[in-house]
Amino acid sequence: MKRSFYLKIFLFVVLLFSSALADAAEVYYLGGPQGSSQEAAVNPSYSLKQRFQDLFSSLSSIRKDPEASGSISGHLSQTVVHNDIGGNREKSYLKPGVNYITDLNFSIQEKLHADYNFTGQWFLRKTDDPRVESRRDVRLKQVDLQVANERNLYQFGDFYGSFSQFVLGSSLEGFNMDINPTDDQHYQIVIARRNEADTVANSFQRNVFGFKADRYLFKGSDLFSDFRIGVQAASSQDDSASLPDNHTAKDLRNTVFGLDGEIVFKQGLSIQYEYAGSAYVEDEDASEKTTTYANAFRFQPSMRLGKANVRYLYYYAQPKFYTDAGSSMSDKIQNQVSLDYRFSDRVNVTVSENYYWDHLKGSSRTKRTFNDEKYMTWNLLPLASRRSFNLRPYVNYQVRNSDDPGNSAESTTLTGGFDISDRLNAHTNWGVGYECRSFIDRVTRSNSEIFHRIRFNWAQDMMLWARRLYYAITPNVDIRHRKGNDNKDVTVGAGFNVQYDLFQRVFLRMGNTLADTNSASPSGDYVNNRGFWEVDFLVDKERSAHFIIRGERNNYTAENGAQSYKEQRVIAKFEVNF
């Protein structure tokens, strides 16, 4: 039954794209891409000697000659860090002592035959900092080799494979081919792996194979400005030979087929849609393996009506829908409507209603949870004579319910607030913000709470002793009140940042962030004081070469002394472009 279903889909796709192939073949014999109005720009021919000369002479200057056959460019940074930790070291993610990090990015560009170009990019890292890398040898973090012209791309290495939302959206390592034979066709093929075999994580190497085809119809139509229909499939398959025989890893197989598209009418209506079907085997090596089939669908029309813009989203994913390389939230139905309305060039309103629930047919959940969210925000310029003064009030109301006898999910959250930003003159900005969030847990009342946050910021750019001085001050207050507790958590914070251009090529930066909390819980008070200073020497302006010395300090002093820690860091960094 399933087999016949997929065969019908396949035949539909073949019929849809067969005319495209015929067009493409005709175009080839006519000698150019259909509908292309661009002039041919074929690369000149270069001798091998010339290519080597161009390549290595490009290192002498940061400005690459566009007429040259090729060039090398990149970025090198070397960082040495000294960490000193006092107090409770377990509360620090740093390790005492000296660490270094060397990062090297470099690229090679080379003009090839006809209009094709080669680009090779490598990112290498060596470090002994366990936070950054678990291994100390030179790591090839990223490699990307591309041969491409305006329409076609042949890529080997690390790349981001992106089809439709349900089918593929993941970083991969392998081969990617992206071709556009004519203006109305697009094809993509992916043969790659998602991850290597890992004995510690007990997982096989996972390979991903994918294919995508897009067809753009009704070009030049009076009705449509865009009409795309696409089909795609991606299959994730674990390689069970990639681990030794004594493993217990599960051998996954997941195939997702998708049909998506976008229709844009010239009158302002546009529709995006996607349907996907998934087949999923959790463990192919299991004695009783079962394949589960499920579907997902999303439909997103939007329309411009004068000063209004309306968007709607319908999202449906069955509980058993599974996509390994794509993205979805299975076991969910969602309806969302948004309206943007511009009353005038000074008043703009956005209203949104979002209603979704789970526990669809076949779900393993024990109850259905409903979420109903309403959001409204205004973007206002209240003063006609002062257009820089911007006021943005907003309110969000969310109700959660469930269908179990005790309605164990029942809660209400109300958030309201405003942001004001203003520019006093060309050099001075200020802003203020307030937000109140009330959470009512209707099942366990003592979990209910109310949270206030007040923020202020002031920033100024000025000249001091004929040198540029920039500073910003950001005080803030958080107040949290939990039901059933007379005490409140009150945090008073203050931050400042300064940059002063000490000399033409020497910049001084410093900053400090203070948070002083008076806690509602016993022995919970603390003060966190973090600061830094930095001297930045611009060694070579053209190559953007910097030598930076930086000091950091982070003191956490708690009423419960066992939690206190002190961190001090001195960082020296050199970086240069070539």
Add this chain to the structure above:
Amino acid sequence: MRTKTIIAVLLTSMIVVGCRAVTGAVVDRRAVAQESLFSLAGTLIKDLFDNYQDFSMESFRAKVAVDFVSSRNDLVNNAASNIRAAKVLDIDFSLDQVLSDKDLLMVDLKWQKRTRPYDSSNVVLTEGFTQAVFKNVAGQWLLYQINKDNPF
């Protein structure tokens, strides 16, 4: 077997068509310099973490794309709930990989977060590995997708 043969023939035809149909066009499909992408990715991630620490629902929401996968409302509400439950002391991160595809920018990063829950006197350290995808919407890079560990 016959189906596989048909698929193979179809794919081969498309590859041939793709390779031969174009014989000369202006080159504008060069990969963006890797160092520029790393610099952009570092700025975007730092801006996002700063915004999270100095959280307001409206400003954080403005950093997230309308069509965030899988739900912008869920991400923002989850972040708001976590901010309400614990004070974020600091977040540190290092970039692992930065990849681009048309209007998308994918950033692999390791992060460490230190928080102080309001209902406890213990400092909590969490760390994770995140794959964040940004989307260029009218010239502005907005968070479009988060895979693996969610730092918010």
